[in-house]
Amino acid sequence: MDLLLDTADLAEVEHALQYYPIKGVTTNPTMLSRLEQTHVLSHLKAIRALIGDERDLHVQLMARDRETMIREAHHLATQLGEQTFIAVPVTEVGLSVIKQLAQEGLNITASTVFSTIQGILAMLSGARYVAVFYDRMLNLDIDAGRVIKELAGLLWTNTSxxxxxxxxxxxxxxxxxxxxSGAGSCTVRPELLSTGLAMPSIKKAVQDFADDWKKVYGDKTLLEL
Known part of the structure; x- marks a missing residue:
């Protein structure tokens, strides 16, 4: 089970590396569109420098035709290292790109997956990750949990x-x-991670322990006892 950070913000990446067990970072075109156009690649290199060569960095292709998508993928892999995952939308053209790049040994994330059949086709084409868009599926009245369970079950059965x-x-x-539901990885925005630790009951429990300790030992730590 892995956790990835869904952001292109360098400060958020740096903070998460200090506090959370993240395996890598995912970006998307919307995040990158907020940057100055000429600075996109240098910004991605800055993320890579922060997370190191051992963590995953996911970047989606933006070209629409097969030949240019493949050239983009080679460029990203060369510039950003071996642990770069090339995100490719699961369309007919996308499946063709996934198949070729996977045969070349590149790491592929099949993106914009909304259905089980999309996931199956991406798996069979050689994708390493199948990115299921959970909340967007719910907004379309698609049972995201069921799709994840079906795909996870197929992966287990086929030892993929x-x-x-x-x-x-x-x-x-x-x-x-x-x-x-069986997702092996989730990519989560930083603010949701913070929300998960912001419950008042957590703060109260920590404070209660501190108060009880102070009544007996004052400000001493375990190093002093």
């Missing part, structure tokens, strides 16, 4: 190295439901 990567979350409950 592919993982279901759940993305696009509105709240913490969707994240935990995605994991419970």
């Amino acid at each position: 190295s592919t993982q279901v990567l759940a993305a696009s979350f509105r709240n913490v409950a969707e994240v935990t439901n995605a994991y419970a």
Whole structure:
């Protein structure tokens, strides 16, 4: 079970690396469109520098034709390292690109997955991750949990190295439901991680322990006893 951070903000990445057990970072075209156009690649390199060579960095292709998509993929892999995952939308053209890039040994994330059949086709084409868009599916009255369960079950049955990567979350409950449904990985916005630790009951429990300790030992720590 893995956790990825869904952001292109360098400060958020740096903070998460300090506090959360993240396996990598996912970006998307919307995030990157907020940057100055000429600075996109250098910004991605800055993310890579922060997370190191051992963590995953997911970047989606923006070209629409097969040949240019493949050239984009080679460029990203060369510039950003071996642990770069090329995100490719699961369309007919996308499946053709996934198949070729996977045969070349590149790491592929099948993106914009809304259905079980999309996930199956992406798996068979060689994708390493199948990115299921959880909240967007719910908004379309698609049972996201069922799709994840079906894909996870197929992966288990076929002992595939592919993982279901759940993305696009509105709240913490969707994240935990995605994991419970069988997602091997979830990519989560930083603010949702903070929300998961912000319950008043957590703060109260920590304060209660501190108050009880102080009554007996004052400000001493375990190092002094």
